[in-house]
Amino acid sequence: MYYSKLLIPTLREYPGEAEVISHRLMLRAGMIRRLAAGIYNYLPLGYRVIRKIESIIREEMDRAGAQEVFFPMVLPAELWRETGRWDQYGKELLRLKDRNDRDFCLGPTHEEVVTDLIRREVKSYRQLPLNLYQIQTKFRDEIRPRFGLMRGREFIMKDAYSFDTDETGAEKSYRKMYDAYMAIFRRCGLTFKPVEADTGLIGGSFSHEFMVLADTGEEAIVSCDSCGYAANMEKAEGRVAAGFSLRPQDVGTDLQVCPELLPLEKKITPGKKSVEDVAVFIGVEEERLVKTLIIRGGERIVAALIRGDHELHEIKLAKLLGCTEAQLLSPAEVEEVTGAPSGFSGPVGLKGIPIIADLAIKDMVNFIVGGNERDLHLLNVNLFRDFAPDQFADIRKVREGDECSRCDNGNLAIVRGIEVGHTFKLGTKYSETMGATYLDEHGRPHFIIMGCYGIGVGRTMAAAIEQNHDKDGLIWPSSIAPYKVIILPLNMESEKVYGAAEAIYKGLEEKGIEVLFDDRNERAGVKFKDADLIGIPYQVIVGDKGIKRGIVEIKERATRAVKEVEVEKLILTGEL
RNA sequence: CGGGGCGUAGCGCAGCCUGGUAGCGCACCUGCUUUGGGAGCAGGGUGUCGGAGGUUCAAAUCCUCUCGCCCCGACCA
Secondary structure: OEHHHOOOOOOOOOOOOOOOHHHHHHHHOOOEEEEEOOEEEEOHHHHHHHHHHHHHHHHHHHHOOOEEOOOOOEEEHHHHHHHOHHHHOHHHOOEEEOOOOOEEEEOOOOHHHHHHHHHHHOOEHHHOOEEEEEEEEEEOOOOOOEOHHHEOOEEEEEEEEEEEOOHHHHHHHHHHHHHHHHHHHHHOOOOEEEEEOOOHHHOOOOEEEEEEEOOOOOEEEEEEOOOOOEEEOOOOOEEOOOOEEOOHHHOOOOOEEOOOOOOOEEEEOOOOOOHHHHHHHHOOOHHHEEEEEEEEEOOEEEEEEEEOOOOEOHHHHHHHHOOOOEEEOOHHHHHHHHOOOOOOOOOOOOOOOOEEEEHHHHHOOOEEEEOOOOOEEEEEEOEOOOEOOOEEEOOEOOOOOOEEOOOOOOEEEEEEEEEEEEEEEEEOHHHHHHOOEEEOOOOOEEEOEEEEEEEEHHHHHHHHHHHOEEOOEEOOOHHHOOOOEEEEEOOOOOHHHHHHHHHHHHHHHHOOOOEEEOOOOOOHHHHHHHHHHHOOOEEEEEOHHHHHOOEEEEEEOOOOOEEEEEHHHHHHHOOO
16 A cells, blocks of 8 residues: 555554543544544544454454344334343434424344344254454443543444353353454454452352453453463452461560460540551551441441452442442441441440451451440451451452462462453343243253453553554554555655565565555655554665665564565565 | 533644733645655744623633543442
């Protein structure tokens, strides 16, 4: 392709609107332009990358036995009402009416559509398993779109849906998609990690998020340095080395050993409400304290016990309680429940509500809690002697350095990642609510078991940039680069230079190599800068000096390594 | 939706506090020179100062309203 004919409006400076590097570079390299908040035009260069990623996805999905379909983007409300999501989905669902005042929405996802199709068309176990996928523009009216393609409102997504007769089959389908995802992201040249994820409200038995590792990632991932265990924060389990021990073998170790349970003691702590204040006032480490958080989850109110230096993970607790949200009560409400001002809540003598203790509490002895009375704390509190939790559970946030819960010698690190793909084993959630059944060998109906699998195409592109760039611009992995080579004739006045450059261009094109020919009448510096900025993997540099000797230079964008090649040889072989 | 900020030429910004002729760099157009890392000289201004209303002899500047965008938080591919 001739550069002069392409729309590649590169910018010399970074536009002020963008913050993260992928967004800034996509704008600067003339790949995208913003049309409205979270809504972008894809320019020729950007769209080529999108199509590259799409075709890798298609190849791997097809290889895994999935079939491509194409669903509408405008969806009728009735389907969404059927599953209740018309009401549940909230403002993220962009609703519209047609001329007859009928309700529609822009599709944010397509479970309803595909399940509707399947329930009509699939009758028999003989038609299963089945896996349908599509690559579609989706719309979610995000609360806060940001970071360019990373979190747009309109975005391109591949979504696949699997349908099986039984659990074994469903797991096999899931595994196939998992493997396909590994292949897809590997082929896109990404450094990524599949992590165990929370299934959230979608339900089902398991789920993985495919995270591209990048400091700008929006999600925190917990991963073990020893056994490969990785999970997102909602799911991650960690263990805490006991800060205090009763075990004789711990004498002389780093652990502070408390060989006996000391008698309960009252301590007046005037106005000391926060863990920090209390710890300072008494003169102990924060990890000697246990905080008692009074939480409302759905209809229930519970007391959650967390070690002083730890943090409650609301989502873990909510899941445990079987509801969607867990919230701290207001100070007034706390006082109503415990009879003491908030800041002085404690488990000892607490009546009327269940006590859920974090697993880390199990190992603690002689700890400090609130006294359920203004300005009172209790020292040397011990489990089962002074109070008994109704339940122990993992309800805290994992911290950097916690011990791995899956292996004996690993420690957990927290890294950041960009979620580019998500796989869910859905089970029968949608087939039940929408009545998608098949008949087995005996003519008996069963619900179809489903899975769903998404990949954010634009986000994958953004993630690739986050991982592959330098101060001069983009560095595309070869597999998703818009062009493989860019040819830079440095002196357009010189017929020899231009002639050789054009001959190389035609030679490479004939061999099926995607070539961009910078035929613009620009100075060398401009061409170099633009070539670096748009990140084409190889630059063929054609200059007067080389041409006299019959050679050109080939520069690898990523390494900046330069080698000289004979013009004739390059035209003949196409070898870079 | 809560908190913070921005809106002036295609892009990046100054001017606003303290009202008085709209400015700088880059880009762009013309000509000449230049040609291996975003060239030099000369000439050219392409603007509804986001919009509406108000105060004033006079508003980019002060006031009110409004629209758009960006950043931080709670949700998600």
